[in-house]
Amino acid sequence: MIKISAATLAVAILLVQPMRAQAPAPPAQAPALPLGALAPTNLAKPRPKPPFDLTGVWLHAGGPNNGFRFSPPPGFKLTPEAQVHYDAAQKAQKEGKVYRDDIGQCWPAGLPVIMTRVWPIAMMQYPTVIYMVSEFMNSLRIVYMDGRPHSDPDVVVPSFNGESIGRWDGDALVIDTMHFVGHHHWIDSGIPASTALHIVERVRMINEGKTLEIEYTLSDPKSWEGEWKMTKRWNRQDDRDIAEVSCLPDLNDHMPSTRSQDNVR
């Protein structure tokens, strides 16, 4: 039987510790970090006065030519990879089922679908950034307005709402969004969004500030050919706040519209 005294143990630890504490290789030069959008010195930089202020609560207006779905335009042509999903969705629909209803299973809706969920969106506009929080799952969208470019693709973390960079253009706000998650992310039933999805929104305030109009240009060369264009409208909701809303698996189990037997995975 080998007895290890406390002293022996202490010596052993002392011998090991310095090895662990040895200085690692010198770190690579860290890149200089730009100012955060809410840094007071960034907010205080002189900028032209914006043509409008989005701050408020907005709800997709519905009505003629303003459906909540981002349905593909007539004559659309999908890539072979996307066509497989589209055909499966059409087949499911004929059977009274839904194909890969990921939103009903608590996956984030993602852009562009999150904008028209018929849930109010709280928008907060600062000189450097616009925050949009949908009441639907409290999905957060950030539009940087401080002049920064899109992130290095080698660094950016893809997300369902993507990375949005905005700039003022006359009476419009132009938002360019890319760096999307390309799985469990759909434009419409059976129309997958890939990592190549690119969305340009031209935002205008009309109807004396009561209506928001956004012209969408959607492209995704991994899913379809060319650009899809559509226009949506939202109404200002001055009698609303947004609440905390979470997607809850046990609630979903109880909902007639999310029950698994009607879903084709």
Add this chain to the structure above:
Amino acid sequence: MIRSLAGRVCVTLLLMSAPVLAHHSAAGIDRTKTQVVTGTVKEFRWTNPHSWIDLDVADDKGVTQTWSVEMTSPAFLVRAGWKSSTIKAGDKVSITLRPFRNGDPGGLFVSVTLPDGRVLGERSAAPPAQP
């Protein structure tokens, strides 16, 4: 009577003008049909993103089944006149719903007739707030 009918028409029109649910696709539901079920409230859950009612309904043979009725969110329900106390377990109510295609007990809420005769939908065309 006329007011009640007008209310129902109004509810129907609103349902046609906006999707009832923007959470998911509700593929198993037949949106072209409505059905009225009468029974006893088992549970009313006031919750986001959807409220719901479980209703115990007896069929012709006296066999009771629980119908799951899915509603919109409380924020919309408040605008249609609802509170969390509007119905409670034990209340006898009639619910108009859009049923499952396959006859399963359940569906999407359209309106309810309360014990006191009031009819509530789930959306209102309330005017915007005044400053």
